[in-house]
Amino acid sequence: xxxxxxxxxxxxxxxxxxxxxxxxxxxxxxxxxxxxxxxxxxxxxxxxxxxxxxxxxxxxxxxxxxxxxxxxxxxxxxxxxxxxxxxxxxxxxxxxxxxxxxxxxxxxxxxxxxxxxxxxxxxxxxxxxxxxxxxxxxxxxxxxxxxxxxxxxxxxxxxxxxxxxxxxxxxxxxxxxxxxxxxxxxxxxxxxxxxxxxxxxxxxxxxxxxxxxxxxxxxxxxxxxxxxxxxxxxxxxxxxxxxxxxxxxxxxxxxxxxxxxxxxxxxxxxxxxxxxxxxxxxxxxxxxxxxxxxxxxxxxxxxxxxxxxxxxxxxxxxxxxxxxxxxxxxxxxxxxxxxxxxxxxxxxxxxxxxxxxxxxxxxxxxxxxxxxxxxxxxxxxxxxxxxxxxxxxxxxxxxxxxxxxxxxxxxxxxxxxxxxxxxxxxxxxxxxxxxxxxxxxxxxxxxxxxxxxxxxxxxxxxxxxxxxxx
Numbered sequence: 001x002x003x004x005x006x007x008x009x010x011x012x013x014x015x016x017x018x019x020x021x022x023x024x025x026x027x028x029x030x031x032x033x034x035x036x037x038x039x040x041x042x043x044x045x046x047x048x049x050x051x052x053x054x055x056x057x058x059x060x061x062x063x064x065x066x067x068x069x070x071x072x073x074x075x076x077x078x079x080x081x082x083x084x085x086x087x088x089x090x091x092x093x094x095x096x097x098x099x100x101x102x103x104x105x106x107x108x109x110x111x112x113x114x115x116x117x118x119x120x121x122x123x124x125x126x127x128x129x130x131x132x133x134x135x136x137x138x139x140x141x142x143x144x145x146x147x148x149x150x151x152x153x154x155x156x157x158x159x160x161x162x163x164x165x166x167x168x169x170x171x172x173x174x175x176x177x178x179x180x181x182x183x184x185x186x187x188x189x190x191x192x193x194x195x196x197x198x199x200x201x202x203x204x205x206x207x208x209x210x211x212x213x214x215x216x217x218x219x220x221x222x223x224x225x226x227x228x229x230x231x232x233x234x235x236x237x238x239x240x241x242x243x244x245x246x247x248x249x250x251x252x253x254x255x256x257x258x259x260x261x262x263x264x265x266x267x268x269x270x271x272x273x274x275x276x277x278x279x280x281x282x283x284x285x286x287x288x289x290x291x292x293x294x295x296x297x298x299x300x301x302x303x304x305x306x307x308x309x310x311x312x313x314x315x316x317x318x319x320x321x322x323x324x325x326x327x328x329x330x331x332x333x334x335x336x337x338x339x340x341x342x343x344x345x346x347x348x349x350x351x352x353x354x355x356x357x358x359x360x361x362x363x364x365x366x367x368x369x370x371x372x373x374x375x376x377x378x379x380x381x382x383x384x385x386x387x388x389x390x391x392x393x394x395x396x397x398x399x400x401x402x403x404x405x406x407x408x409x410x411x412x413x414x415x416x417x418x419x420x421x422x423x424x425x426x427x428x429x430x431x432x433x434x435x436x437x438x439x440x441x442x443x444x445x446x447x448x449x450x451x452x453x454x455x456x457x458x459x460x461x462x463x464x465x466x467x468x469x470x
Contacts, residue, residue, distance in 0.1 A: 086146040089157035089191040089235055090217035091130065093121050093164060094139025096186050096226040113175060114138055117168055117183060124164035128156035129347045139221075146196055154191050154238030156347060158265055161187040161229040162243075162368075169227070170372075188220025189231040191238055212255060219253055220262065229265040242269050267368040286327050289320070296328050300470055304438050308464030325442055338437050343444035344453065352452040355443055356426060357400055363429075366401070376403050387432050393425035400426075419452070423459045430460065431467050438468040 010017055095117050105113075118140065122132050125142040129150065134141040144160070145153030165185065172183040192213030220230040236245060244267045250259035292313075299309040313321050329339055342359040360366075364378045379397055383390050395410040400422065405411070413421065433439055443449075443457065460469075 084196050086149065086194055086196055087153070087191065088143050088145035088194050088213070089154045089189055089238070090214055091125065091142040091144065091157050091161060091187065091189055092139065092218050092221035093142075093161070093185055093187040094137075094221065096184050113179065113181060113183070116171055117185065120167040120171055121164045121185070124160045124167060127163060127347065127351060128160040130156060130160055143194070146194060150346075154189075154235050155242045157189050157191075157235070158229075158231070158239045158243045159268065161189060162265060162268060165227065165229060184226035186221055186224035186226055187229040188217050188222070188224055189229065189235045190214075190217035190220055191232070191234040192216070212253070215255065216253065216260075223251060223262060224264075231263050231265060233261055233263070236263050243267070244269050286323065289324055289327075292324055293328060296324075297333060300333060300440070303440075303468055303470040306466060306468055308434075308467040308469045310461055310464065311470065322444065325444070329440065329442065334440065336437060338433060338439045339442075340439065341442045341444075343442075344446060344448035344450075346448050352450055353400055353422070353456070355449060355453050356456050359441070359443075360397065360400060360426075363433075364401075372403055375401055379403070383429070386429075386436070390425075390428060390432060393421075393428055396422045396425035397429070419455070422452075423456055426456050427459050427463060430469065431463065434468045438470075440470045 095114060117138070118135060121140050122135075125132050125140070125144075128144065129148055130142045130144040131147060132140050132142045142157075142160070144150065144157040150156060165187065168183065168185050175181050175183055190213060194213060216232045216234075220232055224230040230248065231239075231245070243265050245263040246266055248262040248264050251262045252259045296311060299311050303309045313324065315321050328334075329341075340359055340362055342355040342362065344355050364375075364382055366375055366378060370378070376398065379401065380394060383394055383397065395405045395407045396418070398405050399410070399418070410418070410421075430439060430441070441460075443453075446454075446457075449457075
């Protein structure tokens with residue numbers, strides 16, 4: 001019997017997978033009832049067996065649920081030789097005790113409650129350019145680093161795990177209020193090697209997991225408490241600093257001679273780039289770049305006098321652009337300035353306003369674990385204390401931060417009107433702040449920025465001449 005999770009062939013009498021420990025008993029994808037071998041219809045609810053994972057045609061194959069732009073990248077990558085060795089991070093996620101939650105409900109009603117959970121899981125994976133390789137019932141398996149190669153695959157997987165927990169939590173709050181059902185998911189991560197054997201036209205990837213790659217990821221998921229994310233040591237080594245973790249102690253895993261240390265992700269870390277990670281360990285002495293530092297100093301002086309400036313720094317990767325910013329922003333020259341940092345990321349081009357959202361989170365001092373109510377209080381309190389004339393900008397700012405906006409007028413606006421209001425809100429906020437104290441705004445990696453972020457930055461630049469802003 002082939003395991004649906006890790007594709008391992010198991011003896012016919014096996015009840016659990018020898019490789020990843022997943023149960024091998026066939027179950028109805030609508031109601032979860034155990035099925036005898038060869039069953040074509042469920043003996044509990046009468047639904048056809050094998051009509052597609054998740055009981056819905058949109059989950060039947062990777063091609064049916066993968067966003068078109070992501071699918072195009074995957075199909076283009078098929079030029080890579082089959083049998084290629086790839087280092088990946090494997091993610092397993094499922095809804096804890098899902099069938100018990102909806103046992104007394106109609107199968108169609110149950111799927112209406114659980115299918116959105118799968119959609120939130122997959123949206124988080126696709127946001128960070130991972131590939132959902134399998135959808136089974138109430139959970140998914142995803143790969144980061146294959147078939148699309150990413151050197152930061154472990155970081156992407158950790159961020160995707162955190163995002164799916166956040167989005168499912170928001171959805172679960174709605175379900176609990178309307179149906180009295182408490183939905184929670186658990187997520188497990190591990191990094192290791194796989195051999196990609198091929199990618200089908202439906203985007204299904206045929207691969208061989210080497211060693212404990214898949215088994216450990218599945219084990220992390222099984223050990224995770226509802227609402228948490230567990231990761232193995234190999235993933236932590238690759239993502240250290242980018243996430244905050246808590247050690248959960250050693251755990252014995254079948255097939256391994258010694259127990260392994262297990263970690264729970266509690267939130268994103270302070271590190272946002274390799275430079276931040278290097279700075280945490282200690283940087284080497286900064287040498288040279290006197291001419292560039294002097295140009296930045298002159299621009300800073302002009303901006304401080306009310307003549308806003310724009311400085312663009314271009315150069316090949318590894319030339320030292322980020323180190324130049326770092327040294328300048330941590331110098332004595334910045335005393336009395338409000339520093340705001342943000343940046344585009346390689347997986348952010350399809351997410352509108354992503355660097356602007358990060359900028360606003362820094363400005364309003366919004367933490368990764370802040371509740372919606374806390375975010376709303378921080379934004380409203382800061383904006384009104386800065387200038388009550390900015391009150392009309394609140395709806396746009398809250399919407400950018402994914403906080404529900406109880407404003408009927410905002411809801412009636414069409415997309416172009418919302419875009420204009422968003423531009424006005426962000427630029428108005430920053431310019432008003434620059435009247436209180438000069439503002440230095442750093443946005444890195446503009447080549448990865450989305451069109452909406454470019455529009456905001458262009459709007460800022462057009463109005464710079466009279467602002468104390470660099």
